[in-house]
Amino acid sequence: MSVAAGRKHFNTLVEQLDLSAHIAQLHAFFSREQSLFLEGDQERHYRYIEALDRLNFKAPPKILPLHTIVTHLHKKGVLSFEQIFEIIKLVRYFRYMKHTCDEGVIAEWMQSIVVPEVMEEIEHYFTHEGVFDEQLDEALSTLSQRMSSRKEEISASLKRLLFASKLSSYLVDTQIHYLNDEECLLVRGGFNHVLKGTVIGRTGAGFFYVVPDAITKNREKIRALQQEKEAIFYMYAKKFSQHLQKICPFIAFIDKEFYRFDHYQARVHFAASSSYEIVPAVKGTNIVLRGFKHPALHKPKCVDVDFTGSVLMITGVNAGGKTMLLKSMLSAALMAKYLIPMTVDKHHSRIGTFKRLDAIIDDPQNVGNDISTFAGRMLHFSKLFHHKTALIGVDEIELGTDSDEAAALFKVLLDDLIARGHKVIVTTHHKRLASLMADRDDVELMAALYDEEQREPTYEFLQGIIGKSYAFETAIRYGIRHDIVARAKTLYGENHEKLNQLIARGSELERSLKKKHAELDLRMEQLQKKEALLNAQQEQYDDELSRERHLLQQRYHDAINAAKAAAKLHDTAAIHRQMNRAKSKIPDKPQPKTVLPVFEVGERVKYRKQYAEIVSLKANEAMIAVDGMRLRVKLSELKPARAPKRSPRVEVKNEAPKRSGLKLDLHGLRAEEALEKLDVFLSDALIQGWDEVIVYHGIGTGKLSFAVKNFLSEHPSVKHYSDAPQHLGGFGATLVAL
16 A cells, blocks of 8 residues: 555545544644654554653644755755744754663664754854844944844834924824834825825825825835845855755755654653553563543543454443444554543553454445445445455444344355454444354354443443444434334234343343442552552662662761862862861761750740740741740751850851952943953952952953953963854953963
């Protein structure tokens, strides 16, 4: 089957199984439009999805496909800033993912994506929103300032005209209007005696939109400045495009990798949004469902079914959910095949692998196709013999022809399909086909149940029995008179009615047995949960003990290393500082747990090094009064008050006055003043022991920057200096190493 035919068949199945809305919700989580097909090994895909599900990461932004951009680069074209930023967004997101995960298959995948250095240079020019940072280019910055100045002149000119006395009688209002992206005034006829300008529009009332000549001149200057900026932008776009042309293979590579990542993240975020589970198809053809809910139903009942044979025949009451059960089983198989999130008990369900899924559900007859219902069914069945190992669902298998003839025909058809390795799910009301298939061990039965007391279907199913159709009861429920139904029962015959009674009795016994099994399963599940909880608590205690032991070992190791480092130093003050750091790394000796004393309101207690009085008490807290203040503290921090023992204490402090900081701002100073201030700043910094400081002097005309750097180059204590990075001021600041 070709790719196009496969997608068409998939879309048809989605409509037949009522999954269109569910699939549309999944598509909304994709960063870019693409099909749900995942090429390659499904087990490998599921392994990556599981690993991604364990991470806490944000969804990628909307990113356009890059194949058109790559083609443009291959042809030596010049990309627009928008196209360049699409590449940057992709690179930035992969870089973000690389920092988010540090181990596992996702980390290995991200580490395999090595971004060329030229990309970092290009990224530097774009903000997070994708705007070109004009501050990085002096010419662009100057042009923007001039344009801003021109716009301010236009605004000021318009405001002056609005309040000019000679024009006030001609103004319709005192507002600035915008017409065709131009600022203008709304005036009456005769304005040309007091105002020179260009009419760019007229209202229905005979008023004129006029752009004054003074504004027109400024507009033209702004357009000229804008053209200069566009020329510079084009120069940068051409430069960036030339760099990107050299790394076309890398761009094509990350684009392909992002297609695969987008499949994974969309499924993970969609599953998290509605508490869905992702269940992969496993080897084999068995279908075991627990707790499955079809996404199209508003208040569905859980589907629990075991289908390990070759044919599953679903019988039972009309409107009892047989068709929905068939759709649910096919839907679960389809979603497992394509790793689509669904509502299911993931740990107790198992869905086999099928090369193909087919649904014979709809009535093929309509006005336009000139084909009967039965003929359409036969045409569909004939196509099934061209495939192998498919899961097939047939709703109302005997639809469109005589039931006895259909039973014999479909018995032979099902035998042949089974021989080809197909699994078939069939819904039917007729028991003859079920009796004909009963001689096969791989045929399973399932019945839709009916509540005799409430006289309505329960939408529940029992395996292993043939269900009664309850045609007479359904007819009464939907308004057919009782006398008509009674005559029909007489015509139906006593023997058939006895058979229905036996079937109903068997259903009741099976239902009772199922209820008892459910109660036993519930009790067993509760015991298992308690056992799992105890095991989890034990593991948690063991983990906490292991972490504390490891932390204690690490602290002592750090303290020993710090002490060794202190011993190697020759400076006494540095040795003391290093020894203090070593001491701080040694944890305090753990205190034995003691029983808290009982306190009373008004009692005098000791809190840390101060004495206080208890104002109020709670379970584990107390409100105390200390030196006129009230504090809420834990009871464990309070001790019974005792007479304080005073002991002599000598404290020695050696503090040097701190005059210097890490940075110096010279903005607005003349060169002579700035150099005097810089000399004092460097002297103080050396006294304080700073290794590196930063000096802000701005860009301006460059005179102050030139004077500062000349001074630094001649200073004997300056090792070297350089322009600050962009986030610390760029060319307007200098980093100085002392």
